[in-house]
Amino acid sequence: MYFAFRGVSFSQLGEVITSAVPWMLAAGIGIVLINVALLALRWWLMLLRAWQGSEYKALLGGVYLGQMFNILLPARLGELARIFFVSERIDTTKSGLLGSLVLEKVVDIITFGLALLLLITAVSLPPWVSDPGKTIIALSFISLLAVIALVLWGRRFLVWITPLLKRLPSSWGERVAGILERALTGFESMRDWRRQLPIWTLSILSLVLSTLTNYIILRAVDIQVPFTAALFVLIVLQVGSAPPSAPGKLGIFHYLTVLALSAFGVDKGLALAYSLLLYVVALMPKVVIGVGVLIFSRWRLPSFTLSEE
Helix, strand or coil, X not given: CHHHHCCCCHHHHHHHXXXXXXXXXXXXXXXXXXXXXXXXXXXXXXXXXXXXXXXXXXXXXXXXXXXXXXXXXXXXCHHHHHHHHHHCCCCCCHHHHHHHHHHHHHHHHHHHHHHHHHHXXXXXXXXXXXXXXXXXXXXXXXXXXXXXXXXXXXXXXXXXXXXXXXXXXXXXXXXXXXXXXXXXXXXXXHCCHHHHHHHHHHHHHHHHHHHHHHHHHHHHCCCCCCHXXXXXXXXXXXXXXXXXXXXXXXXXXHHHHHHHHHCCCCCHXXXXXXXXXXXXXXXXXXXXXXXXXXXXXXXXXXXXXXXXX
């Protein structure tokens, strides 16, 4: 936070924030809410569930709850909260939900890597981005191969490893084998192109909407940069915020935004004002709605276990 605000005039911050175009800020919030709804829809597709409005509401509430926890808490408890919240509301296993979340993260890594590859080929990036970016692209390629391998040979691997698991003491082998089998169901949606195509489409659309949110807020404060700058801000924020940070991502979010826009020659004071507005537009709706879900559902995070008993 100190590095983000150092050398910035508070009067300049106030002028930029108060002069922001209100309807663009409102449009940015609307896009954020649509994006979350699409992520819940993608999760439903991954779970191979028959459509029920009540189940979709449970998934949507779980997504908001998970994002709220990930934003507010240094430890990333969001995925754990999603698993338990949804398992209490729809008839499915915790390990099956875990498998779908693993698939979700892998698909996000692959989509993110493709976007980064596009950005590197289109824009000359500073070394502090392009160098680790190549590692992320390689990780995305490995993740894609892993998905293909699990879809094609996951069941065969389970058949091969089950006899080895049975050698474990007591009933541990059977329980681990059961968890692995149910977790593999999270990848079943990738076996059918009629399910796989919408999943990839929603993943790419989610990335586009996130970039569009950044770009609209750039325009709201009259920062004249290309659309690729909005994608660059998104990538820097995603990479920089991945490790656990301060509660609410305070400081790290704003500093990374200022750092990203400095690559496009944006004044630090203007970039900081943009980061404050983007923080409110992109993160606060998720926190407010997530807290609302937590209060109105009267839900508590139980002790961690993947037991299906």
